[in-house]
Each structure stands twice: as C-alpha cells, then as structure tokens.
Amino acid sequence: MGELAPIPMLESELLDAVRRVYPQRLKSFPANNRDFVSPKPQGVVIPFERQPRHDVESAFFLLAWWMVFAQPRDGEIKGATMDPFIYKAMTSDFGNSIESRDALLKGWPAKNPFHAEYEKGNTLLRKLSTFIAPELQFAADTSRKNPEYIFEATQRVLIQHLWEEKDTDPKPKSAYKLRVPRTDADEATFISSASTAKRVSDVS
Numbered sequence: 001m002g003e004l005a006p007i008p009m010l011e012s013e014l015l016d017a018v019r020r021v022y023p024q025r026l027k028s029f030p031a032n033n034r035d036f037v038s039p040k041p042q043g044v045v046i047p048f049e050r051q052p053r054h055d056v057e058s059a060f061f062l063l064a065w066w067m068v069f070a071q072p073r074d075g076e077i078k079g080a081t082m083d084p085f086i087y088k089a090m091t092s093d094f095g096n097s098i099e100s101r102d103a104l105l106k107g108w109p110a111k112n113p114f115h116a117e118y119e120k121g122n123t124l125l126r127k128l129s130t131f132i133a134p135e136l137q138f139a140a141d142t143s144r145k146n147p148e149y150i151f152e153a154t155q156r157v158l159i160q161h162l163w164e165e166k167d168t169d170p171k172p173k174s175a176y177k178l179r180v181p182r183t184d185a186d187e188a189t190f191i192s193s194a195s196t197a198k199r200v201s202d203v204s
Contacts (some may be wrong), residue, residue, distance in 0.1 A: 004035040004139060005130045007149075008156040014163055029143055029152045037138045053150040055103070057132050064104075065090060072117035083113035105133040124161050128154055184203055 007029055010018060019026060068082070068090050087103055108129040112122040131153045136144045142150055 004042045004134055004136075004141075004144065006034050006036055007153050008031050010160055011154060011163065014159060025152060026119050028146070029149060032141055032143060035144075037134050037136070037137065037140075046136055048155075051130055051150075053136070056128075056150050056154050057101070058173075060128055060132055061090075061101070061103075062127065063121070067114045067118050067121050067125075072115045082115060083109075086113035101166055102133075111188075120161075120165070124157070127157050127161075131157070 009015070009031060015026075034197060064086075068087060084111075089100060106129075108126045109122070110126060112119045114122055136149060139145055
C-alpha cells in the first residue's frame, strides 16, 4: 500500500488570498486526511493513458535537472560536489527508462544529494514527490481521483515554499564550475547510454 499525504493547507495570510481569488478551489479540494492507496492488483495491466500528473512529473524533473547542472554561488570554494548516484540517475538512460523515473519519484532521497546550498530545493522536491508518485486513481477519497487534484496539491506546495522564501536574498551565479565526480564505470555507462543528454564533465 502507498501512503497519501494530506493536501497542503496554506498559512492564514495565503489562505485568505486564495479564498478571495479562487474560493471554488478550496471547496473542490477541502482538507483531507493522510490515507493509503491500494497497490495495483498482480497481473492487472493498465493501458497507458496520459494523466495530468505526467505534466507535473515533467516539471518536477526539470527542477531536479536544473539542480544537477546549475552552479551555486561560490560553489567550488564550498566544495561543489554532489552524490554521483543522482547524476547517473538523471543522465544514464533516464529518458528511456520508466523504472528509473518511478524509482526516483517513489524514493526521493531525504538527504540532499545536491550541493549544500540546494538543501531547501531538495526538501521541496521531496514534498512534491509525495503527491506525484502515488497512483491516485486507486485512492478511496473521491477528491484525490479528480484529475485536477495533482495540480492543486503541488501548486499549494510551491506557493507555500515561495511564501516561506520570499525574504531570501537572491544568490548570483558563481564564476566557478561544478565538478561531478564519476567512476570509470559511471563514465562507461554514460557513454553507452541511449540518453540524448549532453555529456558534461565540468558544468558551466
């Protein structure tokens, strides 16, 4: 069984703004409880059908991709290394392997695999993954089966995150390069990959 997080509830100031502008959204997607979704029955094949969550998933991995390749400020001075696993997972056959994407979504690391300055970004990805990963069509709660639910839930996560970080000073791009350590095995896997990702050793 997969665990379903309750839909995010916004801080009072944000909630008042949403209530004024989009009152129907709060009625359509009220507060719900933590729940569980039954696993897909063994032997049952569900024909692929494009779902709204696939669009949200694309945005999720675009953010993750940016965090792999964007340079934090003064990155090299601060030891700009990342977990080689996340680099390999995001580049080696990533575009051709549904299993790789599903594994990342369902088990996004709690420990930040990126540069230390992206700790909050990784926390955001982990929160988003809890809503994107589950197969909501198997949920008992009717509101979760609504195709728009995934948009509402992830939008609230993003709005809350931006609100909490609204007073954070923007950080300029570093002049240094982010170096991604790879073993010979990683290099061989990357070169033989069918992925169309550009090979990058030093990310500018």
